[in-house]
């Protein structure tokens with residue numbers, strides 16, 4: 721189970737001139753600090769898929785980075801299957817599979833070698849690594865390119881390898897930052913099927929997205945963040961009931977309610 725309560729994170733603004741016009745107008749800019757995440761709470765139970773929604777700049781990536789231990793929150797708590805992530809980041813990291821926004825593969829290595837490298841960091845044996853990569857290659861449809869150098873991979877190939885790398889250690893929970901952004905229809909479907917497989921195994925999956933069709937296809941729960949504040953966290957059905965069954969309208973309603 722993933723539980724986030726009252727998470728907050730501000731960044732110091734080193735050079736205000738570098739802020740976008742939108743950020744300058746944003747009420748989260750207070751003096752020398754930009755309060756990216758102000759108050760975010762959500763939960764995701766075993767076997768549930770949670771879709772994290774919010775406009776550009778809402779604070780989704782910042783929230784996911786705190787959840788994955790990549791960033792330290794200013795306040796709030798994050799618990800994964802009973803482990804307090806903030807006080808036990810090393811233990812928590814083993815439990816988490818995290819796909820960040822940038823795939824960051826080593827271009828000189830093949831897809832397989834990129835995955836192997838992470839598997840070794842997790843202390844997996846040669847036998848375990850081979851078996852796990854075989855399984856992931858099948859699930860993510862990677863056989864045709866897995867042994868090629870990754871520098872010339874398409875966006876979809878890179879993303880599949882990055883997902884395989886994130887889950888190679890069979891984590892207890894999976895967190896994916898916009899896993900289908902930039903992917904074609906086939907690759908998107910492969911990734912969505914992969915998430916569905918995780919759900920069937922009872923693994924909680926939390927992913928951020930701008931695609932409402934993915935939410936209706938896959939998600940049990942929805943969380944909405946706007947300007948760093950949680951506007952909704954609940955079952956999909958409760959979310960759609962905000963606007964007579966229309967996901968699109970429900971999203972707009974949830975955001976308007978906070979303003």
Ligand SMILES: Nc1ncnc2c1ncn2[C@@H]1O[C@H](COP(=O)(O)OP(=O)(O)OP(=O)(O)O)[C@@H](O)[C@H]1O
Nearest residue numbers: 731743754756774775776777778779780781782783
């Ligand atoms: N290291 C940082 N320093 C200063 N501001 C930051 C930093 N990281 C994020 N921000 C700002 O915090 C806000 C929230 O960013 P974040 O990337 O979490 O949003 P998001 O909801 O993931 O957006 P998108 O949907 O566009 O990916 C943005 O205005 C961003 O510019």
